[in-house]
Amino acid sequence: MVQPILQIENLHKKFKDVEVLKGVDLSLETGDVVSIIGSSGSGKTTLLRCVNMLEEFHQGRILIDGEEIGYSGPRHKARKESEIARQRAMTGMVFQQFNLFPHMTALRNVTLGLTKVKKMPAEEANAIAGKWLARVGMSDRCDHHPGQLSGGQQQRVAIARAVAMNPKVMLFDEVTSALDPELVNEVLNVIKDLANEGMTMLLVTHEMKFAFEVSDRVVFMNQGRIEEEGPPEELFRKPKSQRLAEFLKSSKF
Amino acid sequence: MVEPGTFLYELWVSRWAILDGFGTTVLVSMLAIVLGTILGTLVGLVLVYGGWVSRFLVRIYVDFVRGTPVFVLVLASFYLLSQIGIQLTAFQAGLFALVVFCSTHVGENLRGALQSLPRGQTEAAKAIGLTFPQIFVYVLAPQALRQALPAWINTATEMVKASTLLSVIGVAELLLVSRQIISRNFMSLEFYFFAGLIYFLIDYAIERAGKAVERRVALPS
Amino acid sequence: MGYTLNFGAVWRDFDLLLSGLGLGLGLAIVSIFAGCWIGLVAAFAMNSKHVLWRRVASCYVTAIRNTPLLVLILFSFFVLPRLGIRLGKVESFTVTLSIYAGAYLTEVFRGALLALPRGLREAGLAIGLTEWQAKIWITIPIMLRNAFPALGNNFISLFKDTSLAAAIAVPELTFYARQINVNTFRVIETWLVASLMYVAACYLIAAGLRFFERRLAISR
Ligand SMILES: Nc1ncnc2c1ncn2[C@@H]1O[C@H](COP(=O)(O)OP(=O)(O)OP(=O)(O)O)[C@@H](O)[C@H]1O
Numbered sequence: 148m149v150q151p152i153l154q155i156e157n158l159h160k161k162f163k164d165v166e167v168l169k170g171v172d173l174s175l176e177t178g179d180v181v182s183i184i185g186s187s188g189s190g191k192t193t194l195l196r197c198v199n200m201l202e203e204f205h206q207g208r209i210l211i212d213g214e215e216i217g218y219s220g221p222r223h224k225a226r227k228e229s230e231i232a233r234q235r236a237m238t239g240m241v242f243q244q245f246n247l248f249p250h251m252t253a254l255r256n257v258t259l260g261l262t263k264v265k266k267m268p269a270e271e272a273n274a275i276a277g278k279w280l281a282r283v284g285m286s287d288r289c290d291h292h293p294g295q296l297s298g299g300q301q302q303r304v305a306i307a308r309a310v311a312m313n314p315k316v317m318l319f320d321e322v323t324s325a326l327d328p329e330l331v332n333e334v335l336n337v338i339k340d341l342a343n344e345g346m347t348m349l350l351v352t353h354e355m356k357f358a359f360e361v362s363d364r365v366v367f368m369n370q371g372r373i374e375e376e377g378p379p380e381e382l383f384r385k386p387k388s389q390r391l392a393e394f395l396k397s398s399k400f
Numbered sequence: 401m402v403e404p405g406t407f408l409y410e411l412w413v414s415r416w417a418i419l420d421g422f423g424t425t426v427l428v429s430m431l432a433i434v435l436g437t438i439l440g441t442l443v444g445l446v447l448v449y450g451g452w453v454s455r456f457l458v459r460i461y462v463d464f465v466r467g468t469p470v471f472v473l474v475l476a477s478f479y480l481l482s483q484i485g486i487q488l489t490a491f492q493a494g495l496f497a498l499v500v501f502c503s504t505h506v507g508e509n510l511r512g513a514l515q516s517l518p519r520g521q522t523e524a525a526k527a528i529g530l531t532f533p534q535i536f537v538y539v540l541a542p543q544a545l546r547q548a549l550p551a552w553i554n555t556a557t558e559m560v561k562a563s564t565l566l567s568v569i570g571v572a573e574l575l576l577v578s579r580q581i582i583s584r585n586f587m588s589l590e591f592y593f594f595a596g597l598i599y600f601l602i603d604y605a606i607e608r609a610g611k612a613v614e615r616r617v618a619l620p621s
Numbered sequence: 622m623g624y625t626l627n628f629g630a631v632w633r634d635f636d637l638l639l640s641g642l643g644l645g646l647g648l649a650i651v652s653i654f655a656g657c658w659i660g661l662v663a664a665f666a667m668n669s670k671h672v673l674w675r676r677v678a679s680c681y682v683t684a685i686r687n688t689p690l691l692v693l694i695l696f697s698f699f700v701l702p703r704l705g706i707r708l709g710k711v712e713s714f715t716v717t718l719s720i721y722a723g724a725y726l727t728e729v730f731r732g733a734l735l736a737l738p739r740g741l742r743e744a745g746l747a748i749g750l751t752e753w754q755a756k757i758w759i760t761i762p763i764m765l766r767n768a769f770p771a772l773g774n775n776f777i778s779l780f781k782d783t784s785l786a787a788a789i790a791v792p793e794l795t796f797y798a799r800q801i802n803v804n805t806f807r808v809i810e811t812w813l814v815a816s817l818m819y820v821a822a823c824y825l826i827a828a829g830l831r832f833f834e835r836r837l838a839i840s841r
């Protein structure tokens with residue numbers, strides 16, 4: 148059996164007393180593209196943030212390439228800050244609000260992690276960043292600041308920033324919901340390209356058509372649990388659970 | 401040409417005293433701004449990143465100092481520090497008060513700037529694997545400093561104005577020197593006006609220079 | 622050191638300190654009212670169509686804002702009498718502080734005016750109000766409400782600025798504190814009590830202002 152690149156086991160997460168994730172199990176093999184769908188508040192964002200260790204969790208394990216991240220051992224002991232920082236670089240995250248660094252050019256946004264985390268020399272970092280910015284169609288905007296770019300362009304730079312770190316898994320959280328409708332496709336196309344090239348991806352999306360086309364598997368989350376999981380054809384055409392059927396109907400797929 | 405008894409004559413006679421006073425004003429203001437900014441940076445950092453005990457103590461310090469008029473700070477530090485065994489000259493005592501005053505303004509300003517940065521900035525920086533010191537240096541500080549700059553320039557002009565209060569405890573800065581000259585030649589209109597004009601020019605220059613720096617570091621959009 | 626705290630001397634003169642605090646508050650209240658009128662006029666002048674008005678108003682604001690208050694106070698106290706304007710020290714200080722406040726309030730009102738939606742004035746004109754009626758019944762009331770928090774902050778700093786009146790022997794809190802300090806040598810107690818009184822007063826004013834702010838807020 149191949150070892151999964153990302154493995155989530157029995158993940159529980161509470162905000163104060165409210166349990167938001169109630170035992171999530173999920174595993175991705177290298178090259179898998181998995182979409183998470185589900186109604187608002189079902190815990191999709193929280194799940195992704197746990198994988199990137201932007202949230203603490205109380206029970207369960209997350210392994211990336213066999214390495215337990217954030218915590219260690221059966222006692223669920225939190226790891227050191229510096230170790231967490233290193234492990235975070237194993238996943239790349241793209242946010243709904245882009246979160247580009249506004250005081251840096253597009254190029255510098257991408258090279259920052261390469262030079263400071265991977266300790267690459269500047270020329271090497273610039274070359275890699277240039278390559279990825281070209282891949283997302285932004286090579287003529289390298290010297291622009293985020294304030295000079297449209298939302299779609301910013302999001303493409305943000306994707307370049309994440310993939311340039313050569314992460315084992317890419318996480319996308321509703322990366323098109325802050326965009327004007329006419330800018331959505333330029334971003335989705337970039338993601339589709341990356342998926343076709345075999346990048347491992349876990350993405351949360353409300354774009355059902357996109358999820359259908361791009362995913363190997365789709366996961367339906369409901370109230371902090373994975374309610375249903377399977378290939379897109381099965382999940383979208385023949386939903387087993389009542390709730391998924393209702394959700395699909397309401398999201399006009 | 402310049403007869404005794406005219407303003408220009410009197411100005412020429414007291415040129416060295418005025419220059420001295422001007423020098424003292426510039427020196428005390430600059431020291432207050434520099435030292436106050438250093439201390440204030442610490443204050444701001446503790447207010448944002450400190451543990452709750454240190455945050456609480458610094459909060460009390462800031463609120464207490466900001467609730468007290470600068471003039472009272474100057475007088476209190478002049479009379480009080482010697483009383484508790486710290487022997488300082490009037491210059492040093494006055495400077496101490498100004499530094500304390502400046503530090504609370506800088507600290508609050510920095511705190512506001514740091515806390516106004518969107519959380520997504522820290523999260524995006526974490527996501528690419530930066531450690532906290534790196535996040536602070538490369539992502540948070542450059543943005544916070546840009547945001548704090550206008551208020552910091554304002555604080556700097558405030559410090560120049562507040563330096564006049566040192567005249568009351570006998571520091572021979574520009575205002576006290578002017579008053580001494582006036583007590584000799586009774587040209588109060590001319591010399592108060594002249595002193596006011598110098599202060600105006602200093603503050604105006606700071607403001608202009610500040611605006612120029614603001615434009616230079618402004619992000620293109 | 623061997624300094625033992627003894628607040629007796631300060632308590633004996635506490636009523637003096639209190640009266641000084643009261644005077645300071647009074648001076649600040651009078652000045653903010655006068656300053657508001659000056660500020661309103663200057664703010665409208667700054668937005669006026671006539672270059673001359675704009676020039677005059679912006680010179681006034683720039684000059685006052687870049688000059689130390691103590692210089693202004695001494696100037697009016699010592700120079701105005703020479704020009705034949707005889708005022709008592711309290712009056713002289715009040716006039717100075719009002720003019721000083723006016724410059725800062727001009728900026729406040731100017732900002733508040735700029736922040737008003739254009740449509741307000743036009744809606745007023747549309748229902749048949751004259752230019753002036755629209756100003757008085759629509760623009761100014763709404764602007765004042767929006768400016769209220771900034772007005773409050775200015776009031777607190779004005780109150781702290783009244784401590785400078787001690788420099789021309791106006792008997793307010795700082796003046797008495799200095800007097801008690803010199804007479805009794807209870808240095809620490811005196812300044813501790815005086816600054817605590819300022820801090821407490823500022824705190825109470827701020828709390829009161831927040832309360833009013835909530836009452837004033839236009840519900841949306
Ligand atoms: N920082 C937080 N503190 C407290 N509760 C939170 C926090 N973040 C999220 N929650 C709660 O956790 C639950 C799951 O939130 P989450 O953002 O993961 O949902 P989601 O599936 O991403 O929803 P959406 O589709 O609206 O993005 C929600 O009920 C939310 O209110």
Ligand SMILES: [Mg+2]
Nearest residue numbers: 191192193321
């Ligand atoms: Mg979400």
